[in-house]
Amino acid sequence: MQKLFVTGGAGFIGSAFIRLALARWPDAEITNFDALTYAGNPDNLKGLDDARHRFVRGDIADREAVLAALEAGTDAIFNFAAESHVDRSIERADDFLRTNILGTQVLLDAARERGVRRFVQISTDEVMGSLPEDDSAFFNEESGYAPNSPYAASKAAAEHMVRAARHTFGLDTVTTRCGNNYGPRQFPEKLIPLLLSNALHDEPIPVYGDGQNVRDWIYVEDHCRAVALAYERGEAGGIYNIGARNERRNLEVVESILAALDKPRSLIRYVKDRPGHDRRYAIDPSKVERELGWQPVETWESGLAKTITWYAENTEWISRVRGGAYRDFYARQYGAEVGAK
Ligand SMILES: NC(=O)c1ccc[n+]([C@@H]2O[C@H](COP(=O)([O-])OP(=O)(O)OC[C@H]3O[C@@H](n4cnc5c(N)ncnc54)[C@H](O)[C@@H]3O)[C@@H](O)[C@H]2O)c1
Numbered sequence: 001m002q003k004l005f006v007t008g009g010a011g012f013i014g015s016a017f018i019r020l021a022l023a024r025w026p027d028a029e030i031t032n033f034d035a036l037t038y039a040g041n042p043d044n045l046k047g048l049d050d051a052r053h054r055f056v057r058g059d060i061a062d063r064e065a066v067l068a069a070l071e072a073g074t075d076a077i078f079n080f081a082a083e084s085h086v087d088r089s090i091e092r093a094d095d096f097l098r099t100n101i102l103g104t105q106v107l108l109d110a111a112r113e114r115g116v117r118r119f120v121q122i123s124t125d126e127v128m129g130s131l132p133e134d135d136s137a138f139f140n141e142e143s144g145y146a147p148n149s150p151y152a153a154s155k156a157a158a159e160h161m162v163r164a165a166r167h168t169f170g171l172d173t174v175t176t177r178c179g180n181n182y183g184p185r186q187f188p189e190k191l192i193p194l195l196l197s198n199a200l201h202d203e204p205i206p207v208y209g210d211g212q213n214v215r216d217w218i219y220v221e222d223h224c225r226a227v228a229l230a231y232e233r234g235e236a237g238g239i240y241n242i243g244a245r246n247e248r249r250n251l252e253v254v255e256s257i258l259a260a261l262d263k264p265r266s267l268i269r270y271v272k273d274r275p276g277h278d279r280r281y282a283i284d285p286s287k288v289e290r291e292l293g294w295q296p297v298e299t300w301e302s303g304l305a306k307t308i309t310w311y312a313e314n315t316e317w318i319s320r321v322r323g324g325a326y327r328d329f330y331a332r333q334y335g336a337e338v339g340a341k
Pocket residue numbers: 007008009010011012013014033034035036037038039040041058059060061079080081082083084085099103122123124125155177178179180181182186187
């Protein structure tokens with residue numbers, strides 16, 4: 001039997017990871033520890049095998065709560081919990097520092113106290129900053145830290161705390177850094193679910209700046225498989241960059257989705273750019289391919305088709321998440337330019 005402790009498992013990627021983990025490791029019992037912030041959604045956990053999945057509501061920055069939920073003999077902590085949206089970190093960074101940095105440190109301390117075998121930190125390519133636009137440069141594991149947003153800086157700080165726990169206390173840690181994920185159950189503040197949910201409602205689609213920023217997209221299940229492999233085979237103290245060699249300009253993403261839904265380009269509204277907006281992310285995944293034998297299963301076309309189908313079939317899920325916190329944020333962020341919801 002494997003005991004796994006997954007934080008942030010009611011969010012987009014964490015819930016996909018729990019689905020994958022239950023199927024991949026039939027002997028796994030999972031504690032899903034999640035504070036259910038605006039981004040945490042119990043609907044994301046529907047249909048999971050309750051005999052092997054235990055949900056505990058709690059805050060990773062709350063030491064007592066973490067220790068109460070974390071059993072001795074736990075095989076691994078997978079730390080997906082985070083404040084994850086760059087624009088919110090630009091508005092106000094306090095929660096990002098508390099969850100992403102302090103929360104990670106609390107989990108690292110608890111891992112030592114409970115004798116957890118391996119700590120897997122889910123990080124982001126954004127800790128490495130922004131690349132030039134000319135296609136010649138890629139992020140690899142030797143790229144330096146250059147976080148540009150408060151979100152990215154908090155995730156970089158978390159990576160440093162993980163590194164320090166490895167170096168100082170010999171904790172067995174692995175850090176994965178991926179690019180932009182897409183797939184089912186992503187909160188519609190992020191680009192792809194935002195434009196899917198707006199397009200499905202025939203509402204204007206806000207696009208930052210000139211729409212030419214480049215992101216390296218990965219289907220969420222492909223990312224989760226790489227995290228599983230990093231747990232199974234990753235080198236202690238290792239960092240693995242995970243990318244599907246799939247760079248796309250934001251405008252290209254918008255146009256692909258409008259075309260797939262047969263919606264007009266006239267829905268696009270260019271809005272004031274995000275302050276400090278990183279221009280290009282692109283990951284060189286050679287290490288994860290070579291050392292962990294990982295390859296993405298989905299192409300951009302197949303992953304996008306699955307994503308579009310999921311959102312088109314789950315309009316109730318969309319309606320429920322487009323309430324309170326989402327509506328307020330949307331109005332602050334885009335209301336003046338595209339109108340509030
Ligand atoms: N979404 C992406 O494209 C992307 C890319 C790179 C890295 N990541 C990283 O992957 C992880 C998961 O991202 P996501 O997109 O699923 O995020 P998400 O915002 O969808 O989910 C975050 C989850 O964490 C929970 N949470 C937040 N604060 C918490 C706290 N203090 N204690 C316990 N739970 C808390 C929320 O309730 C939510 O369920 C994050 O660490 C993020 O930095 C995401």
